[in-house]
Amino acid sequence: QVHLVESGGGLVQPGGSLRLSCAASGSVSTIYLMGWYRQAPGKQRELVAAVSTSGTTNYADSVKGRFTISTDYITNTVYLQMNSLKPEDTAVYYCNARDGYQYNFWGQGTQVAVSS
Numbered sequence: 011q012v013h014l015v016e017s018g019g020g021l022v023q024p025g026g027s028l029r030l031s032c033a034a035s036g037s038v039s040t041i042y043l044m045g046w047y048r049q050a051p052g053k054q055r056e057l058v059a060a061v062s063t064s065g066t067t068n069y070a071d072s073v074k075g076r077f078t079i080s081t082d083y084i085t086n087t088v089y090l091q092m093n094s095l096k097p098e099d100t101a102v103y104y105c106n107a108r109d110g111y112q113y114n115f116w117g118q119g120t121q122v123a124v125s126s
Contacts (some may be wrong), residue, residue, distance in 0.1 A: 011036045011037055011115075012034055012035070012036045012037055012038060012040070012109065013034070013035045013036045013115075014032055014033070014105045014106075014115055014116065014117035014118075015117060015118070016031065016032045016103070016105045016117040016118065016119065017030070017031050017032075017033075017120065018031050018120060019103060019122045020122070020123070021123045021124075021125065022095055022123070022124055023124070023125070024095060024096060024097060024125075024126055025094060026095050026124070027092060027093045027095065028092045028095065028122060029089055029090065029091050029092070030046065030089065030092070030103055030105075030122075031087055031088075031089055032044070032046075032087060032105030033085065033086065033087045034086040034087070034088070034107055035086065037109070038086045038107075040109040040110055040111075041063070041108065041109055042062060042063050042108065042110055043060055043061070043062050043107070043108040044060065044081065044088045044106065044107045044108075045057060045058070045059055045061065045068075045079070045088075045105075045106045046058040046059050046060075046079065046088075046090045046103055046104070046105060046106070047103070047104045047106055048101035048102065048103045048104065048122075049102050049104070049119075050098075055104065056070065057070055058070050058073055058090065058103070059073065059078075059079040059090060060079065060106075061079045061081055061088065067079055072098075073092075076092065076093050076095075077090060077091065077093070078090070078093075079091075090103070092122070095122075095124045096124060097124045098124075099122060099124050100122060100124050100125070101122060102119040102120065102121050103119065103120050103121075103122050104116055104117055105117035
């Protein structure tokens with residue numbers, strides 16, 4: 011079992027920055043992929059960014075060049091640095107971890123609101 015706890019959401023003006031953190035605990039050695047998803051009101055949950063244990067990253071086209079995913083394997087934390095935020099980035103952001111059995115673990119979500 012893997013437990014994920016997110017932090018770092020909030021309200022920011024367009025063009026601003028936020029950094030989300032997700033601390034993993036439990037059976038972290040089974041994880042091979044971690045990422046961030048988001049879900050806006052009335053929309054489906056979508057992948058924002060992901061990183062594998064080999065260091066391979068994947069980003070949604072809408073955030074390329076603005077968001078950066080990174081990991082700290084000492085503290086088992088994954089970060090999402092979000093720059094040049096836009097109102098359309100407003101959503102609940104969820105941390106995700108996938109283990110070798112393709113089972114997905116989810117955090118509780120953190121709200122990001124981009125508004126002037």
